[in-house]
Amino acid sequence: MATHQLPQISNEDRFESLVCDLFNAIDSTNTYKRFGRKGHEQKGIDVFSSEKDVVIQCKKKDLSRREIQIRRELMNDIEGDINKIISKGLNIKFSKLYFTSTYKDHPDIDEFCELIKEDKKLEFDVIYWGWDTIEEKIIDKKELIEKYFGHFVVKQDSKEASFLKNLDLKKKIEREFGDWLNYFPEDRKRRSRMILRAFDGTQYPHANEADEYGEYSWFGAEIKGLYYQGMEFIFGIEEIKVYDDNTWDFGERKEGKDFREVKVARVGQINFSDILDYDINGDEHYICPHIFCRFKYKGLPFEKVYFYSLEKGSSEYFELE
Structure with missing residues:
Protein backbone atom coordinates (compact mmCIF):
# COMPACT_ATOMS: atom_id res chain seq x y z
CA MET A 1 0.00 0.00 0.00
CA ALA A 2 1.28 3.47 -0.87
CA THR A 3 2.52 5.55 2.05
CA HIS A 4 1.62 8.85 0.36
CA GLN A 5 -1.67 10.08 -1.02
CA LEU A 6 -1.27 11.67 -4.42
CA PRO A 7 -4.46 13.36 -5.64
CA GLN A 8 -6.17 11.33 -8.36
CA ILE A 9 -5.99 12.95 -11.79
CA SER A 10 -9.43 14.11 -12.90
CA ASN A 11 -8.64 14.66 -16.59
CA GLU A 12 -8.78 11.53 -18.75
CA ASP A 13 -6.26 12.77 -21.34
CA ARG A 14 -3.80 13.77 -18.61
CA PHE A 15 -4.18 10.39 -16.91
CA GLU A 16 -3.28 8.56 -20.14
CA SER A 17 -0.26 10.83 -20.53
CA LEU A 18 0.84 10.08 -16.95
CA VAL A 19 0.54 6.32 -17.48
CA CYS A 20 2.58 6.53 -20.69
CA ASP A 21 5.34 8.55 -19.00
CA LEU A 22 5.30 6.26 -15.95
CA PHE A 23 5.84 3.08 -17.96
CA ASN A 24 8.64 4.77 -19.92
CA ALA A 25 10.28 5.70 -16.62
CA ILE A 26 9.85 2.24 -15.08
CA ASP A 27 11.29 0.42 -18.11
CA SER A 28 13.95 3.08 -18.84
CA THR A 29 12.75 3.53 -22.41
CA ASN A 30 10.90 6.01 -24.60
CA THR A 31 9.06 3.38 -26.64
CA TYR A 32 5.71 3.65 -24.86
CA LYS A 33 3.39 5.77 -26.99
CA ARG A 34 -0.27 6.69 -26.87
CA PHE A 35 -2.42 4.80 -29.34
CA GLY A 36 -4.49 7.55 -30.95
CA ARG A 37 -6.77 9.98 -29.14
CA LYS A 38 -10.49 10.35 -28.49
CA GLY A 39 -12.35 10.03 -31.78
CA HIS A 40 -9.81 7.59 -33.18
CA GLU A 41 -10.41 3.84 -33.42
CA GLN A 42 -8.34 2.70 -30.42
CA LYS A 43 -9.17 -1.02 -30.64
CA GLY A 44 -9.29 -1.40 -26.86
CA ILE A 45 -5.91 0.12 -25.96
CA ASP A 46 -4.59 3.58 -25.03
CA VAL A 47 -0.82 3.07 -24.69
CA PHE A 48 1.59 0.53 -26.20
CA SER A 49 5.24 -0.41 -26.59
CA SER A 50 6.19 -2.77 -29.41
CA GLU A 51 9.67 -3.12 -27.89
CA LYS A 52 8.33 -4.28 -24.52
CA ASP A 53 5.38 -6.30 -25.92
CA VAL A 54 3.00 -4.35 -23.67
CA VAL A 55 -0.37 -2.70 -24.30
CA ILE A 56 -2.20 -0.58 -21.71
CA GLN A 57 -5.78 0.56 -21.21
CA CYS A 58 -6.39 3.59 -18.95
CA LYS A 59 -9.57 3.96 -16.91
CA LYS A 60 -10.22 7.31 -15.25
CA LYS A 61 -13.17 6.80 -12.88
CA ASP A 62 -15.62 9.05 -11.05
CA LEU A 63 -14.78 8.17 -7.44
CA SER A 64 -17.81 9.91 -5.93
CA ARG A 65 -19.93 6.80 -6.56
CA ARG A 66 -20.28 3.62 -4.48
CA GLU A 67 -17.17 1.48 -4.65
CA ILE A 68 -19.04 -1.65 -5.70
CA GLN A 69 -20.49 0.27 -8.68
CA ILE A 70 -17.00 1.34 -9.73
CA ARG A 71 -15.65 -2.21 -9.40
CA ARG A 72 -18.48 -3.67 -11.47
CA GLU A 73 -17.98 -1.01 -14.11
CA LEU A 74 -14.24 -1.73 -14.24
CA MET A 75 -14.84 -5.45 -14.67
CA ASN A 76 -17.28 -4.75 -17.49
CA ASP A 77 -14.71 -2.41 -19.06
CA ILE A 78 -12.00 -5.05 -18.83
CA GLU A 79 -14.13 -7.72 -20.48
CA GLY A 80 -15.41 -5.30 -23.12
CA ASP A 81 -11.94 -4.06 -24.06
CA ILE A 82 -10.57 -7.59 -24.27
CA ASN A 83 -13.43 -8.54 -26.58
CA LYS A 84 -12.69 -5.46 -28.68
CA ILE A 85 -9.00 -6.37 -28.92
CA ILE A 86 -9.91 -9.88 -30.03
CA SER A 87 -12.59 -8.82 -32.55
CA LYS A 88 -10.74 -5.82 -34.01
CA GLY A 89 -7.57 -7.83 -34.69
CA LEU A 90 -4.98 -5.59 -33.03
CA ASN A 91 -1.87 -5.62 -35.23
CA ILE A 92 0.54 -5.15 -32.36
CA LYS A 93 2.47 -8.02 -30.82
CA PHE A 94 2.07 -8.08 -27.03
CA SER A 95 2.38 -10.47 -24.11
CA LYS A 96 0.92 -8.27 -21.35
CA LEU A 97 -2.25 -6.20 -21.17
CA TYR A 98 -2.38 -3.72 -18.30
CA PHE A 99 -5.54 -2.03 -17.07
CA THR A 100 -4.68 1.10 -15.07
CA SER A 101 -7.22 3.11 -13.12
CA THR A 102 -7.70 6.07 -10.81
CA TYR A 103 -9.71 3.64 -8.65
CA LYS A 104 -7.75 1.85 -5.92
CA ASP A 105 -6.24 -1.63 -5.95
CA HIS A 106 -8.74 -4.37 -5.18
CA PRO A 107 -8.35 -8.17 -4.96
CA ASP A 108 -11.71 -8.76 -6.66
CA ILE A 109 -10.42 -7.06 -9.81
CA ASP A 110 -7.11 -8.96 -9.67
CA GLU A 111 -9.03 -12.22 -9.40
CA PHE A 112 -11.33 -11.21 -12.26
CA CYS A 113 -8.29 -10.62 -14.50
CA GLU A 114 -7.01 -14.12 -13.75
CA LEU A 115 -10.41 -15.70 -14.37
CA ILE A 116 -11.00 -13.91 -17.67
CA LYS A 117 -7.61 -15.05 -18.93
CA GLU A 118 -8.54 -18.65 -18.12
CA ASP A 119 -12.10 -18.43 -19.43
CA LYS A 120 -11.12 -16.88 -22.75
CA LYS A 121 -7.90 -18.93 -23.02
CA LEU A 122 -5.90 -15.77 -23.65
CA GLU A 123 -2.26 -16.01 -24.69
CA PHE A 124 -1.40 -12.78 -22.88
CA ASP A 125 -1.40 -11.79 -19.20
CA VAL A 126 -4.10 -9.44 -17.92
CA ILE A 127 -2.86 -7.21 -15.08
CA TYR A 128 -4.68 -4.56 -13.05
CA TRP A 129 -2.93 -1.52 -11.55
CA GLY A 130 -5.10 0.62 -9.31
CA TRP A 131 -4.17 4.02 -7.91
CA ASP A 132 -2.34 2.44 -4.95
CA THR A 133 0.10 0.70 -7.30
CA ILE A 134 0.48 3.79 -9.47
CA GLU A 135 1.33 5.84 -6.36
CA GLU A 136 3.98 3.32 -5.30
CA LYS A 137 5.55 3.35 -8.76
CA ILE A 138 5.53 7.12 -9.20
CA ILE A 139 6.38 8.43 -5.74
CA ASP A 140 10.18 8.22 -6.19
CA LYS A 141 10.14 9.70 -9.71
CA LYS A 142 10.72 13.38 -9.09
CA GLU A 143 10.24 14.53 -12.68
CA LEU A 144 6.80 12.94 -12.91
CA ILE A 145 5.77 14.32 -9.52
CA GLU A 146 6.73 17.83 -10.64
CA LYS A 147 5.07 17.45 -14.05
CA TYR A 148 1.73 16.04 -12.91
CA PHE A 149 1.33 17.03 -9.27
CA GLY A 150 2.82 20.50 -9.12
CA HIS A 151 3.50 21.54 -5.53
CA PHE A 152 2.96 18.12 -3.96
CA VAL A 153 5.66 17.55 -1.34
CA VAL A 154 6.78 14.01 -0.51
CA LYS A 155 7.05 13.60 3.22
CA GLN A 156 9.91 11.26 3.96
CA ASP A 157 8.52 10.28 7.37
CA SER A 158 5.06 9.14 6.23
CA LYS A 159 5.65 5.50 7.22
CA GLU A 160 6.83 6.64 10.62
CA ALA A 161 3.83 8.97 10.98
CA SER A 162 1.43 6.14 10.14
CA PHE A 163 3.13 3.83 12.64
Whole structure:
Protein backbone atom coordinates (compact mmCIF):
# COMPACT_ATOMS: atom_id res chain seq x y z
CA MET A 1 0.00 0.00 0.00
CA ALA A 2 1.28 3.47 -0.87
CA THR A 3 2.52 5.55 2.05
CA HIS A 4 1.62 8.85 0.36
CA GLN A 5 -1.67 10.08 -1.02
CA LEU A 6 -1.27 11.67 -4.42
CA PRO A 7 -4.46 13.36 -5.64
CA GLN A 8 -6.17 11.33 -8.36
CA ILE A 9 -5.99 12.95 -11.79
CA SER A 10 -9.43 14.11 -12.90
CA ASN A 11 -8.64 14.66 -16.59
CA GLU A 12 -8.78 11.53 -18.75
CA ASP A 13 -6.26 12.77 -21.34
CA ARG A 14 -3.80 13.77 -18.61
CA PHE A 15 -4.18 10.39 -16.91
CA GLU A 16 -3.28 8.56 -20.14
CA SER A 17 -0.26 10.83 -20.53
CA LEU A 18 0.84 10.08 -16.95
CA VAL A 19 0.54 6.32 -17.48
CA CYS A 20 2.58 6.53 -20.69
CA ASP A 21 5.34 8.55 -19.00
CA LEU A 22 5.30 6.26 -15.95
CA PHE A 23 5.84 3.08 -17.96
CA ASN A 24 8.64 4.77 -19.92
CA ALA A 25 10.28 5.70 -16.62
CA ILE A 26 9.85 2.24 -15.08
CA ASP A 27 11.29 0.42 -18.11
CA SER A 28 13.95 3.08 -18.84
CA THR A 29 12.75 3.53 -22.41
CA ASN A 30 10.90 6.01 -24.60
CA THR A 31 9.06 3.38 -26.64
CA TYR A 32 5.71 3.65 -24.86
CA LYS A 33 3.39 5.77 -26.99
CA ARG A 34 -0.27 6.69 -26.87
CA PHE A 35 -2.42 4.80 -29.34
CA GLY A 36 -4.49 7.55 -30.95
CA ARG A 37 -6.77 9.98 -29.14
CA LYS A 38 -10.49 10.35 -28.49
CA GLY A 39 -12.35 10.03 -31.78
CA HIS A 40 -9.81 7.59 -33.18
CA GLU A 41 -10.41 3.84 -33.42
CA GLN A 42 -8.34 2.70 -30.42
CA LYS A 43 -9.17 -1.02 -30.64
CA GLY A 44 -9.29 -1.40 -26.86
CA ILE A 45 -5.91 0.12 -25.96
CA ASP A 46 -4.59 3.58 -25.03
CA VAL A 47 -0.82 3.07 -24.69
CA PHE A 48 1.59 0.53 -26.20
CA SER A 49 5.24 -0.41 -26.59
CA SER A 50 6.19 -2.77 -29.41
CA GLU A 51 9.67 -3.12 -27.89
CA LYS A 52 8.33 -4.28 -24.52
CA ASP A 53 5.38 -6.30 -25.92
CA VAL A 54 3.00 -4.35 -23.67
CA VAL A 55 -0.37 -2.70 -24.30
CA ILE A 56 -2.20 -0.58 -21.71
CA GLN A 57 -5.78 0.56 -21.21
CA CYS A 58 -6.39 3.59 -18.95
CA LYS A 59 -9.57 3.96 -16.91
CA LYS A 60 -10.22 7.31 -15.25
CA LYS A 61 -13.17 6.80 -12.88
CA ASP A 62 -15.62 9.05 -11.05
CA LEU A 63 -14.78 8.17 -7.44
CA SER A 64 -17.81 9.91 -5.93
CA ARG A 65 -19.93 6.80 -6.56
CA ARG A 66 -20.28 3.62 -4.48
CA GLU A 67 -17.17 1.48 -4.65
CA ILE A 68 -19.04 -1.65 -5.70
CA GLN A 69 -20.49 0.27 -8.68
CA ILE A 70 -17.00 1.34 -9.73
CA ARG A 71 -15.65 -2.21 -9.40
CA ARG A 72 -18.48 -3.67 -11.47
CA GLU A 73 -17.98 -1.01 -14.11
CA LEU A 74 -14.24 -1.73 -14.24
CA MET A 75 -14.84 -5.45 -14.67
CA ASN A 76 -17.28 -4.75 -17.49
CA ASP A 77 -14.71 -2.41 -19.06
CA ILE A 78 -12.00 -5.05 -18.83
CA GLU A 79 -14.13 -7.72 -20.48
CA GLY A 80 -15.41 -5.30 -23.12
CA ASP A 81 -11.94 -4.06 -24.06
CA ILE A 82 -10.57 -7.59 -24.27
CA ASN A 83 -13.43 -8.54 -26.58
CA LYS A 84 -12.69 -5.46 -28.68
CA ILE A 85 -9.00 -6.37 -28.92
CA ILE A 86 -9.91 -9.88 -30.03
CA SER A 87 -12.59 -8.82 -32.55
CA LYS A 88 -10.74 -5.82 -34.01
CA GLY A 89 -7.57 -7.83 -34.69
CA LEU A 90 -4.98 -5.59 -33.03
CA ASN A 91 -1.87 -5.62 -35.23
CA ILE A 92 0.54 -5.15 -32.36
CA LYS A 93 2.47 -8.02 -30.82
CA PHE A 94 2.07 -8.08 -27.03
CA SER A 95 2.38 -10.47 -24.11
CA LYS A 96 0.92 -8.27 -21.35
CA LEU A 97 -2.25 -6.20 -21.17
CA TYR A 98 -2.38 -3.72 -18.30
CA PHE A 99 -5.54 -2.03 -17.07
CA THR A 100 -4.68 1.10 -15.07
CA SER A 101 -7.22 3.11 -13.12
CA THR A 102 -7.70 6.07 -10.81
CA TYR A 103 -9.71 3.64 -8.65
CA LYS A 104 -7.75 1.85 -5.92
CA ASP A 105 -6.24 -1.63 -5.95
CA HIS A 106 -8.74 -4.37 -5.18
CA PRO A 107 -8.35 -8.17 -4.96
CA ASP A 108 -11.71 -8.76 -6.66
CA ILE A 109 -10.42 -7.06 -9.81
CA ASP A 110 -7.11 -8.96 -9.67
CA GLU A 111 -9.03 -12.22 -9.40
CA PHE A 112 -11.33 -11.21 -12.26
CA CYS A 113 -8.29 -10.62 -14.50
CA GLU A 114 -7.01 -14.12 -13.75
CA LEU A 115 -10.41 -15.70 -14.37
CA ILE A 116 -11.00 -13.91 -17.67
CA LYS A 117 -7.61 -15.05 -18.93
CA GLU A 118 -8.54 -18.65 -18.12
CA ASP A 119 -12.10 -18.43 -19.43
CA LYS A 120 -11.12 -16.88 -22.75
CA LYS A 121 -7.90 -18.93 -23.02
CA LEU A 122 -5.90 -15.77 -23.65
CA GLU A 123 -2.26 -16.01 -24.69
CA PHE A 124 -1.40 -12.78 -22.88
CA ASP A 125 -1.40 -11.79 -19.20
CA VAL A 126 -4.10 -9.44 -17.92
CA ILE A 127 -2.86 -7.21 -15.08
CA TYR A 128 -4.68 -4.56 -13.05
CA TRP A 129 -2.93 -1.52 -11.55
CA GLY A 130 -5.10 0.62 -9.31
CA TRP A 131 -4.17 4.02 -7.91
CA ASP A 132 -2.34 2.44 -4.95
CA THR A 133 0.10 0.70 -7.30
CA ILE A 134 0.48 3.79 -9.47
CA GLU A 135 1.33 5.84 -6.36
CA GLU A 136 3.98 3.32 -5.30
CA LYS A 137 5.55 3.35 -8.76
CA ILE A 138 5.53 7.12 -9.20
CA ILE A 139 6.38 8.43 -5.74
CA ASP A 140 10.18 8.22 -6.19
CA LYS A 141 10.14 9.70 -9.71
CA LYS A 142 10.72 13.38 -9.09
CA GLU A 143 10.24 14.53 -12.68
CA LEU A 144 6.80 12.94 -12.91
CA ILE A 145 5.77 14.32 -9.52
CA GLU A 146 6.73 17.83 -10.64
CA LYS A 147 5.07 17.45 -14.05
CA TYR A 148 1.73 16.04 -12.91
CA PHE A 149 1.33 17.03 -9.27
CA GLY A 150 2.82 20.50 -9.12
CA HIS A 151 3.50 21.54 -5.53
CA PHE A 152 2.96 18.12 -3.96
CA VAL A 153 5.66 17.55 -1.34
CA VAL A 154 6.78 14.01 -0.51
CA LYS A 155 7.05 13.60 3.22
CA GLN A 156 9.91 11.26 3.96
CA ASP A 157 8.52 10.28 7.37
CA SER A 158 5.06 9.14 6.23
CA LYS A 159 5.65 5.50 7.22
CA GLU A 160 6.83 6.64 10.62
CA ALA A 161 3.83 8.97 10.98
CA SER A 162 1.43 6.14 10.14
CA PHE A 163 3.13 3.83 12.64
CA LEU A 164 2.99 6.45 15.40
CA LYS A 165 -0.67 7.24 14.65
CA ASN A 166 -1.63 3.57 15.04
CA LEU A 167 0.47 3.24 18.20
CA ASP A 168 -1.19 6.31 19.74
CA LEU A 169 -4.61 4.87 18.92
CA LYS A 170 -3.65 1.55 20.52
CA LYS A 171 -2.55 3.28 23.73
CA LYS A 172 -5.71 5.38 23.80
CA ILE A 173 -7.93 2.31 23.35
CA GLU A 174 -6.04 0.39 26.04
CA ARG A 175 -6.64 3.27 28.43
CA GLU A 176 -10.26 4.10 27.62
CA PHE A 177 -11.53 0.54 27.04
CA GLY A 178 -10.06 -0.83 30.26
CA ASP A 179 -13.52 -1.84 31.52
CA TRP A 180 -13.58 -4.45 28.76
CA LEU A 181 -9.94 -5.24 27.98
CA ASN A 182 -8.83 -5.82 31.58
CA TYR A 183 -11.40 -8.53 32.30
CA PHE A 184 -12.49 -11.86 30.94
CA PRO A 185 -15.88 -11.52 29.18
CA GLU A 186 -17.72 -13.31 31.97
CA ASP A 187 -16.20 -10.95 34.60
CA ARG A 188 -16.97 -7.65 32.87
CA LYS A 189 -19.31 -5.26 34.62
CA ARG A 190 -20.24 -3.60 31.34
CA ARG A 191 -21.90 -5.28 28.36
CA SER A 192 -19.48 -6.39 25.66
CA ARG A 193 -21.77 -5.30 22.82
CA MET A 194 -20.59 -2.38 20.68
CA ILE A 195 -21.69 -0.88 17.38
CA LEU A 196 -19.38 -1.06 14.35
CA ARG A 197 -20.20 1.69 11.85
CA ALA A 198 -18.93 2.61 8.43
CA PHE A 199 -17.72 6.19 8.80
CA ASP A 200 -19.41 7.06 5.48
CA GLY A 201 -22.48 4.85 5.98
CA THR A 202 -26.01 6.14 5.46
CA GLN A 203 -28.17 3.35 6.97
CA TYR A 204 -27.67 4.08 10.67
CA PRO A 205 -29.80 4.05 12.81
CA HIS A 206 -32.23 2.28 10.47
CA ALA A 207 -32.23 -1.41 9.51
CA ASN A 208 -28.73 -2.83 9.47
CA GLU A 209 -29.42 -5.27 6.67
CA ALA A 210 -27.29 -5.65 3.56
CA ASP A 211 -28.13 -3.02 0.96
CA GLU A 212 -28.82 -3.65 -2.74
CA TYR A 213 -25.08 -4.22 -3.31
CA GLY A 214 -24.76 -6.76 -0.49
CA GLU A 215 -22.86 -4.35 1.76
CA TYR A 216 -23.51 -3.21 5.34
CA SER A 217 -22.88 0.13 6.99
CA TRP A 218 -23.33 -0.84 10.66
CA PHE A 219 -24.01 -3.77 12.96
CA GLY A 220 -23.53 -4.90 16.56
CA ALA A 221 -20.64 -7.07 17.76
CA GLU A 222 -19.02 -8.02 21.05
CA ILE A 223 -15.51 -6.86 21.82
CA LYS A 224 -13.11 -9.75 22.36
CA GLY A 225 -9.86 -7.87 22.89
CA LEU A 226 -6.84 -6.55 21.03
CA TYR A 227 -4.39 -8.27 18.72
CA TYR A 228 -0.99 -6.99 17.66
CA GLN A 229 -2.34 -4.54 15.09
CA GLY A 230 -5.97 -3.89 15.94
CA MET A 231 -9.21 -4.79 17.73
CA GLU A 232 -11.06 -8.12 17.70
CA PHE A 233 -14.85 -8.51 17.75
CA ILE A 234 -17.13 -11.54 18.00
CA PHE A 235 -19.91 -11.24 15.43
CA GLY A 236 -21.47 -14.69 15.35
CA ILE A 237 -21.73 -18.13 16.93
CA GLU A 238 -21.48 -21.21 14.67
CA GLU A 239 -21.24 -24.98 14.81
CA ILE A 240 -18.58 -26.65 12.69
CA LYS A 241 -17.63 -30.24 11.95
CA VAL A 242 -14.00 -31.13 12.75
CA TYR A 243 -12.70 -34.33 11.15
CA ASP A 244 -9.97 -36.71 12.30
CA ASP A 245 -7.55 -35.27 9.71
CA ASN A 246 -8.01 -31.81 11.32
CA THR A 247 -9.98 -30.43 8.36
CA TRP A 248 -13.26 -28.71 9.12
CA ASP A 249 -16.30 -27.16 7.46
CA PHE A 250 -19.89 -25.99 7.99
CA GLY A 251 -21.48 -28.36 5.50
CA GLU A 252 -22.95 -31.82 5.50
CA ARG A 253 -21.01 -34.70 6.94
CA LYS A 254 -18.35 -36.12 4.62
CA GLU A 255 -18.97 -39.76 3.83
CA GLY A 256 -16.57 -42.18 5.47
CA LYS A 257 -15.09 -39.60 7.84
CA ASP A 258 -15.53 -39.40 11.58
CA PHE A 259 -16.12 -35.95 13.00
CA ARG A 260 -17.02 -34.03 16.13
CA GLU A 261 -19.20 -30.94 16.32
CA VAL A 262 -17.62 -27.88 17.88
CA LYS A 263 -19.36 -24.68 18.90
CA VAL A 264 -17.22 -21.72 17.82
CA ALA A 265 -17.24 -17.93 17.88
CA ARG A 266 -16.73 -16.03 14.63
CA VAL A 267 -14.08 -13.34 15.26
CA GLY A 268 -13.24 -10.39 13.01
CA GLN A 269 -10.03 -8.37 13.22
CA ILE A 270 -10.08 -4.62 12.51
CA ASN A 271 -6.71 -3.05 11.79
CA PHE A 272 -5.95 0.15 13.71
CA SER A 273 -5.38 1.88 10.36
CA ASP A 274 -9.03 1.17 9.43
CA ILE A 275 -10.40 2.74 12.63
CA LEU A 276 -11.00 6.45 12.12
CA ASP A 277 -12.35 7.19 15.61
CA TYR A 278 -14.86 6.05 18.21
CA ASP A 279 -17.53 7.45 20.52
CA ILE A 280 -17.26 5.55 23.78
CA ASN A 281 -20.62 6.84 25.07
CA GLY A 282 -22.75 6.05 22.03
CA ASP A 283 -26.00 7.89 21.37
CA GLU A 284 -29.73 7.84 22.12
CA HIS A 285 -30.20 4.76 19.91
CA TYR A 286 -27.41 2.59 21.30
CA ILE A 287 -25.80 3.64 24.58
CA CYS A 288 -22.55 1.77 24.08
CA PRO A 289 -19.27 2.44 22.26
CA HIS A 290 -19.52 3.14 18.52
CA ILE A 291 -16.43 2.30 16.45
CA PHE A 292 -16.18 4.22 13.16
CA CYS A 293 -14.32 2.16 10.56
CA ARG A 294 -13.63 1.70 6.89
CA PHE A 295 -15.89 -1.09 5.63
CA LYS A 296 -13.58 -1.97 2.77
CA TYR A 297 -13.41 -5.77 2.96
CA LYS A 298 -16.43 -6.82 0.89
CA GLY A 299 -18.83 -4.75 2.97
CA LEU A 300 -17.15 -5.49 6.32
CA PRO A 301 -14.41 -3.79 8.39
CA PHE A 302 -12.47 -7.02 9.10
CA GLU A 303 -9.11 -7.64 7.47
CA LYS A 304 -9.23 -11.24 8.75
CA VAL A 305 -11.85 -13.61 10.18
CA TYR A 306 -11.20 -16.73 12.24
CA PHE A 307 -13.07 -19.02 14.65
CA TYR A 308 -12.23 -20.23 18.15
CA SER A 309 -13.77 -23.01 20.20
CA LEU A 310 -16.22 -22.11 22.95
CA GLU A 311 -15.85 -25.50 24.63
CA LYS A 312 -14.64 -25.25 28.22
CA GLY A 313 -10.90 -25.80 28.53
CA SER A 314 -10.37 -25.76 24.75
CA SER A 315 -7.87 -23.48 23.02
CA GLU A 316 -8.60 -24.54 19.43
CA TYR A 317 -8.59 -21.97 16.65
CA PHE A 318 -9.83 -22.47 13.10
CA GLU A 319 -8.77 -20.17 10.27
CA LEU A 320 -10.44 -19.52 6.94
CA GLU A 321 -8.26 -20.45 3.99
